[in-house]
Amino acid sequence: MADERPLPERLLAVATRLFAENGYEGTSVQEIVRAAGVTKGAMYHYFAAKDDLLYEIYHRLLALQTDRLRRFAGGTGPAEERLRAAAVDVIETSIAHLDELTVFFRSMHLLPAEKQKAVRAERRRYHECFRALVEEGQREGTFRPGVPADLAVNFFFGAVHQLSTWWHPDGPLDAGAVGDYYVGLYLDGLREPGDGSPGR
Amino acid sequence: MADERPLPERLLAVATRLFAENGYEGTSVQEIVRAAGVTKGAMYHYFAAKDDLLYEIYHRLLALQTDRLRRFAGGTGPAEERLRAAAVDVIETSIAHLDELTVFFRSMHLLPAEKQKAVRAERRRYHECFRALVEEGQREGTFRPGVPADLAVNFFFGAVHQLSTWWHPDGPLDAGAVGDYYVGLYLDGLREPGDGSPGR
Amino acid sequence: MADERPLPERLLAVATRLFAENGYEGTSVQEIVRAAGVTKGAMYHYFAAKDDLLYEIYHRLLALQTDRLRRFAGGTGPAEERLRAAAVDVIETSIAHLDELTVFFRSMHLLPAEKQKAVRAERRRYHECFRALVEEGQREGTFRPGVPADLAVNFFFGAVHQLSTWWHPDGPLDAGAVGDYYVGLYLDGLREPGDGSPGR
Amino acid sequence: MADERPLPERLLAVATRLFAENGYEGTSVQEIVRAAGVTKGAMYHYFAAKDDLLYEIYHRLLALQTDRLRRFAGGTGPAEERLRAAAVDVIETSIAHLDELTVFFRSMHLLPAEKQKAVRAERRRYHECFRALVEEGQREGTFRPGVPADLAVNFFFGAVHQLSTWWHPDGPLDAGAVGDYYVGLYLDGLREPGDGSPGR
DNA sequence: TATGAATGAGTTTTCATTCAT
């Protein structure tokens, strides 16, 4: 019944859970390795520092989400529909990895400068892909042109990144419902008023 | 030229700045008192513990925002207009106190349980007041009834609480512009489609 | 019967003894503070780092020896006699502080760069004062002019700094005897041959 | 272009350089094997412990120097001339192996007791051979009898063992010049005054 | 009202060494 995944993955999973429960600063390396059933040396064999765990946790999630976003963005059909699908999807994967997301956005300011820079660059690539979809919708005339696209993207991801402050798996809304509501609110806000398309 | 405010206020101001720069756990009590030009004993004379500073920082901001919200909510006129004014106002005061907000949302998980409970209760009162405005708008028929009001409030404050991840005083948008755009996006998302009222 | 000296002095004395017994790297901060009867925090209250102890140990000895050298150098009489007195004196104070000397010359390479630089500068001032005496003797015709004065100084202090490899308080020679022999050997080597002055 | 020497020799060479640069305790086994392009297992195949490297480094140099000293000592001619040749030679080989010498005299106190004892015994044999030459010169009447021969040997080797504190290959004096000067100073110090023989 | 020396428990990280392969 032992966890059979390779040690690095096991350590990341354990660290994610503990960081989510007690905070990054509130979790000692000792606690992580104890929970993973190994010794500190084993952890430092794979991760050069505690903050490598934090970096890797979000880096992996972001790689996953970037990959998915690119699939949606590269599809066919009107920008609004691709954006809707991508936005619902990112909410669902964010909720599926809520610990990772929460931990990272609470604690990224504790990363050493160069790691912070690296993750910001990765994040920026994600942001720009999403923004391109918004801009496409504005050019198509579906979305109001007066809203700066960067601001519109930040507005949405602010809401997404704060999901863990209120969403709970035992609550009344599942991930799909949250996605539909959030994206509905968001797209209706973006949409050119009086264009007749229904708020979903 | 010395800072003439009472010591507790000076300590809170210094702590806010240092917490924003280096994180709550990344700032030692020693650094705070050195920056304030006093010694530890002086600080412990006014604050029982380091986390009192963190609590107080947000408690004061939240008291201010709650007070302002109540004024707007208690006004006259359609719910939508009162909500708009309150929402723009909270964005403006949030940007005016961005360090306080940032520090708190990054680090509230480090507060001891009872302080976390206290601040959650204060936050809940704020949330409920805001939610009541949304519900009023829904009853009035201005806002779509299908969106759970709690979710709508969380959606908005997610975006607000993440402002510090992208907003910067030297950027192209001032606090008023951000308020107008965010609230515009938000209210258009809430509004009953096809009701003819213009997006902003 | 407790040691009544101020804590910093007590810590330096304890550290000197332990470093001499087990080496700088072989002595933990834990051992130092245990031997001094205090806790680590107390030590770090006075010394910013373990290597501060090492620096301070030699810095104090060197300050003492520089002061004494300057007194001898600034006296009257032939350079040879002032040099002899200074050289005997430095051997005696070196033996009186043999632990300090040994510890430092074994471990100065472990000091961080800037502290190494500081102590080298202090050491250079000492060296130059001593060298000036040698050069004075050469100008007076007492010492052979063909020997580079820097080399002559290094030759002597090489022998002095290695005293701890063989000298022991229980051995047959006391500090005064070592001083006389060493300085005798040294000055006879320096002296212009056939000048008739006796090897002391 | 790879280093073709057998692995043990390569490891010793690499260790010597790193120990000289960063100190014995400041150099990890990991760094040694990385610099040698092998893994830890390979090193532990040839050396039972890290301190074996330190022991071996000096043991090899001392064996070399002992062998050379015995050749000089066993030659013919006056003791002074044999001593001069041996003393110049030991300075030259010491400078040719300055890293080895430096490393050892800085760090021998970190060897485990039995290895320290072994190397002390080897060193003592060297010392005694050198001392015998001094005593021979004293019996021949060339050297002053009043100086304890042990002390005279220690005086000289103090200077030799500290060569690395000031000598540098880019400096004005090459190894031969240092040898001539040091030995000249030394023998003039030892020599019976007024015996007419010239300081070289 | 304030000082600053001292505590004690804790932190992250390092490292020589072992051993199954």
Added chain:
DNA sequence: TATGAATGAAAACTCATTCAT
């Protein structure tokens, strides 16, 4: 002959907090 994952013990240092003054 060599690998490299893993151990376990210890290292230097930090820090919120207390308390006699």
